[in-house]
Amino acid sequence: MGINPTEDELLQRRDVFGANTYPRKKRKNILRFIFDACKDLTLIILMVAAAISLTLGMATEGVEEGWYEGGSIFLAVFLVILVTATSDYRQSLQFQHLNEEKQNIQVEVLRGGKRFRTSIFELVVGDVVPLNIGDQVPADGILISGHSLAIDESSMTGESKTVHKDQKAPFLMSGCKVADGYGSMLVTGVGINTEWGQLMANLSEDNGEETPLQVRLNGVATFIGMVGLSVAGVVLGVLAIRYFTGHTKNPDGTVQFRAGTTGLKQGFMGAIRILTIAVTIVVVAVPEGLPLAVTLTLAYSMRKMMRDKALVRRLSSCETMGSATTICSDKTGTLTLNKMTVVEAHFIGTRLDPCDDVRAISSSSAALLIEGIAQNTTGTVFLPEDGGAADVTGSPTEKAILSWGLKIGMDFNDVRSKSSVLHVFPFNSEKKRGGVAVQSDTGVHIHWKGAAELVLSSCKSWLSLDGSVQPMDAQKRNVYKKSIEDMAKSSLRCVAFAYCQCDIEKIPKEDIADWKLPEEDLTLLGIVGIKDPCRPGVRNAVQLCKNAGVKVRMVTGDNIETAKAIALECGILDANGVISEPFVIEGKAFREMSEIARGEIADKITVMGRSSPNDKLLLVQALKRKGHVVAVTGDGTNDAPALHACQGQKLLKKALTL
Structure with a gap:
C-alpha cells in the first residue's frame, strides 16, 4: 500500500531524513571567471605592454596625451576579459539549468495504495517504489517484493556482473540500474544519506569537457597563434635591427636612433614601440573569439532545443546532427502515441464482436483468461473508494490489456487474492514473452503472454466454446495464423494468451528462483489485437x-x-x-x-x-x-x-x- 502522508508529514520526513537531492559544489561567481580570463598569455603580454606604454607615455608626453596608446590597449584588454568572463558565466548557468532538468527524473511511487508519477526529488523515506527493467534505483532501499530482480551495480562497485536480489540479499543502492525482472522497494535512505549521494558530493556537475569541434578550433587557433608569434618575432628582429642601425627615420627625414647621440629615454621608448607592434601582430593573428563563439552558439542551440522539449546531453550531438x-x-x-487499446479479440476459435463481449465464452474459460491477465502483469489497477473510474498503471501494452480485462468482468484485487504467485518469468525481449506460475484451489497454472505467432508455435491445443481442451491441428493453427496476419496488416499488435497445468510435485522445493517454467505443450486461450496510432x-x-x-x-x-x-x-x-x-x-x-x-x-x-x-x-x-x-x-x-x-x-x- 505504501505510506499515505499529509503535506505536513512529508515535510517532517524531509526534515528528519533529508530530501532526495544531492549537494552541489558552490558555483563560481563572476569574479572567478574574470580571474580565469586574465590568465590568458596573450592578454598578460598585452597588459604588460600597456602598462609600460602608459607609464612611459605619460612620463614623456604628459598625462593629457601620453595615455592614449596604453589606455587604448587597456580598454581592448578590458573588453576581451569582460566579454569572455560574462559569456563563460552565462554558459555555466545554462549548463546548470540543463543538468537540473536532466536530473529531474520522473518515477512511479505507491502511496495509499495508489500508484502515480512524481519527481525523484519528492521521494521520502518510507515510500514504496515499483521497479521494472531499465529503471534507475532512485534511492537506497530494501526489496519488499519482486521476481527475478537483477541489478546492474557496476556504477557503484565496478563489477559488470548483475546481482540478483531476493530476501537473502534485499539491499538496493541508489544510482544502479534494473537489468532484469521487477519488484518493489521500500525507501530507507535519500539524498546525501545514500551511497550515490556520498559519491555525488565529491563530484562537480560540469566536467568542462570540450567537444570535438572545440578541440579542432582550439588547434586552429593555436596554429595561427604560432604563425603569428613567428611573424611577430621576425618583425621584431627586423625593426630592431633597422632601429638600432639607424635605418628607421622620422617623418621629417631625421634618424630616430643613432648610437651615441640619441638619449637613453628616447631609445628605450623606440624599443617599446617596436615591442608593442610585435605584440599587436600576435593579438590580431589569434582568433580567440572563434572557439568562444562556437561554444556560445552550441549552448544557445541546446537551450532552444530544450524549449522544444528536446534535452541534449552532449554539445557534440548538436554539432553532428x-x-x-x-x-x-x-x-x-x-x-x-504509445497509447494502446484492445480493438480486436479472437477466442474459442471465433472473433468477438465487440471485442469485450465474452458472453459466448464459458465461465471456466473466462476465469482462466482473467486469472492470466491479473497475475501475469507488471501493471496495477486502483479502484477508488468513491466508485470512480479505475486507475490503470503500467506499460502501454499492460494498461491496454488490463483495461480490456476490466471490460470483460475482471476484479483485479479479488482475482489476485484467490491465487498466489509461485514464480515469475519476466517479459524477455529475446523470447518476446513473459510467464507466471500461480497456485489456486484448482491447482497450479502456468500462464504465458507474448508475441502471438511465437506463443502460438508453442501451443499444442486450444480451448473450445464449452471449455474443453481440443488438439491444435494444422487447420486450426492456420486459422489462428490467418487471424494474426490480418490483424498485423491492420497495424495491430497481436498478443496471445496461453496456459498449461503443472503437477505441484514437479515444482522444486528449493531454489525455486532457478526453476524454468514449462513453455511447451501449451493451451491457447486467445489472441487480442492492440492498436497504437501514429x-x-x-x-x-x-x-x-x-x-x-x-x-x-x-x-x-x-x-x-x-x-x-x-x-x-x-x-x-x-x-x-x-x-x-x-x-x-x-x-x-x-x-x-x-x-x-x-x-x-x-x-x-x-x-x-x-x-x-x-x-x-x-x-x-x-x-x-x-x-x-x-x-x-x-x-x-x-x-x-x-x-x-x-x-x-x-x-x-x-x-x-x-
Whole structure:
C-alpha cells in the first residue's frame, strides 16, 4: 500500500531524513571567471605592454596625451576579459539549468495504495517504489517484493556482473540500474544519506569537457597563434635591427636612433614601440573569439532545443546532427502515441464482436483468461473508494490489456487474492514473452503472454466454446495464423494468451528462483489485437527528412506485418514502391548473415521487424562501416545498445570536415 502522508508529514520526513537531492559544489561567481580570463598569455603580454606604454607615455608626453596608446590597449584588454568572463558565466548557468532538468527524473511511487508519477526529488523515506527493467534505483532501499530482480551495480562497485536480489540479499543502492525482472522497494535512505549521494558530493556537475569541434578550433587557433608569434618575432628582429642601425627615420627625414647621440629615454621608448607592434601582430593573428563563439552558439542551440522539449546531453550531438545521413527510429512511443487499446479479440476459435463481449465464452474459460491477465502483469489497477473510474498503471501494452480485462468482468484485487504467485518469468525481449506460475484451489497454472505467432508455435491445443481442451491441428493453427496476419496488416499488435497445468510435485522445493517454467505443450486461450496510432505530424516529419536527403529507417520489435503497416502510414515506405526484402526484413534473418553480407544489405533496409536489441546494434554498426553518420531515436531500454553505439563514433571526425 505504501505510506499515505499529509503535506505536513512529508515535510517532517524531509526534515528528519533529508530530501532526495544531492549537494552541489558552490558555483563560481563572476569574479572567478574574470580571474580565469586574465590568465590568458596573450592578454598578460598585452597588459604588460600597456602598462609600460602608459607609464612611459605619460612620463614623456604628459598625462593629457601620453595615455592614449596604453589606455587604448587597456580598454581592448578590458573588453576581451569582460566579454569572455560574462559569456563563460552565462554558459555555466545554462549548463546548470540543463543538468537540473536532466536530473529531474520522473518515477512511479505507491502511496495509499495508489500508484502515480512524481519527481525523484519528492521521494521520502518510507515510500514504496515499483521497479521494472531499465529503471534507475532512485534511492537506497530494501526489496519488499519482486521476481527475478537483477541489478546492474557496476556504477557503484565496478563489477559488470548483475546481482540478483531476493530476501537473502534485499539491499538496493541508489544510482544502479534494473537489468532484469521487477519488484518493489521500500525507501530507507535519500539524498546525501545514500551511497550515490556520498559519491555525488565529491563530484562537480560540469566536467568542462570540450567537444570535438572545440578541440579542432582550439588547434586552429593555436596554429595561427604560432604563425603569428613567428611573424611577430621576425618583425621584431627586423625593426630592431633597422632601429638600432639607424635605418628607421622620422617623418621629417631625421634618424630616430643613432648610437651615441640619441638619449637613453628616447631609445628605450623606440624599443617599446617596436615591442608593442610585435605584440599587436600576435593579438590580431589569434582568433580567440572563434572557439568562444562556437561554444556560445552550441549552448544557445541546446537551450532552444530544450524549449522544444528536446534535452541534449552532449554539445557534440548538436554539432553532428546536421551531418546525419540516416535515422534508425524505434516505432512504439517514438513514431506512435504509445497509447494502446484492445480493438480486436479472437477466442474459442471465433472473433468477438465487440471485442469485450465474452458472453459466448464459458465461465471456466473466462476465469482462466482473467486469472492470466491479473497475475501475469507488471501493471496495477486502483479502484477508488468513491466508485470512480479505475486507475490503470503500467506499460502501454499492460494498461491496454488490463483495461480490456476490466471490460470483460475482471476484479483485479479479488482475482489476485484467490491465487498466489509461485514464480515469475519476466517479459524477455529475446523470447518476446513473459510467464507466471500461480497456485489456486484448482491447482497450479502456468500462464504465458507474448508475441502471438511465437506463443502460438508453442501451443499444442486450444480451448473450445464449452471449455474443453481440443488438439491444435494444422487447420486450426492456420486459422489462428490467418487471424494474426490480418490483424498485423491492420497495424495491430497481436498478443496471445496461453496456459498449461503443472503437477505441484514437479515444482522444486528449493531454489525455486532457478526453476524454468514449462513453455511447451501449451493451451491457447486467445489472441487480442492492440492498436497504437501514429503521432500527429510524423508523416510530415518523415517527408522533411527525405527532402533533406536523410533516410528514415524503422527498427522495431513488432511483427513484420505490423511494422510494414505503420511504415506505410508514416510514409517511411511508399505504397507504390517495393516493400519486400531486402527493404523489409526480420531481425533474425539480418542477425544470421555474415558481417560482409550485412554490410552489403544494410543500405537497402528500410524496415526491420521482430528485431532484438542486438539486431539494432548490428544495423547501426553496419551503416557506420558504410560511411553513414547514424542517428538513433527510441524510448526503451532495448534501444540503449544502438544509442550507445552512436556516441563517440569515429565518423564524427569525418562529419566535422563536411
